[in-house]
Amino acid sequence: MSPSPQSAATTIAILYRDHVEFAWRTARYLGIAPVDAQDVVHEVFIVVQRKIEDFDPERSARAWIGGITRHVVLHHKRKHLRSERREARLEAPTDTTPPPDEAVSYREAEVFLADFLDSLPETKREAFVLGELERLTAAEIGEILGENPNTVASRLRSARQAFQASVDRLDAVRRREGG
DSSP states (O other): OOOHHHHHHHHHHHHHHHHHHHHHHHHHHHHHOOHHHHHHHHHHHHHHHHHGGOOOSSHHHHHHHEEEEEEHHHHHTSSSOOHHHHHHOHHHOOSSOHHHHHHHHHHHHHHHHHHHHHHOHHHHHHHIIIIIIIIOOHHHHHHHHTTHHHHHOOOOOOHHHHHHHHHHHHHHHHHHTTO
C-alpha cells in the first residue's frame, strides 16, 4: 500500500528539513561548484519525491539520500567539464568573520583540501568525503555506494594515508621555507 499524497508530502518535507544541509555538503565535497550546488540539491529532492514510494523506513534515510545525491552529482559532472570542478573551492562559513590571519589560514586549508580531493580517484574521494568529512560509517558508505563495507574501509584507509602523506609534504615544504 502506497502512502497517501498528503503523508508522502509530509515525509518529503521532513526528509528535506532533516537532510538538505547534508545533501548540499555532500554535493560540494564531491566537487560541485557553489554556483551549481543549489540546483543539484534541488534535483536530489525531486528524485526523493519521485522515489518516495521506494524508500524503506527501516533503512537509513541519510544513506538513502546520500546515494541519491551521489547519483545526481555523477550525472551533473558528466554534463560539465572537469576544469569547472577544479575552479570550485569550498566556501568559508558565513556565520562568523575570523581575524585576517585566521581567514588566510582557512583559505589555505580550503585550497589544500580541494586540491587533495581533486587528486584522489573518484572511488577514494567518495569514501574520504563520506567517511572523514561527513562521518558516516563504512556500512552507511557501502549502502550509498553499493559497495561492500570492507571495500569501503580499504578505500577510506588508503585515502587517509594519502591525506596524511599530503599533510607531511606540506609540513616539509613549510619547514624548508622557514614557516
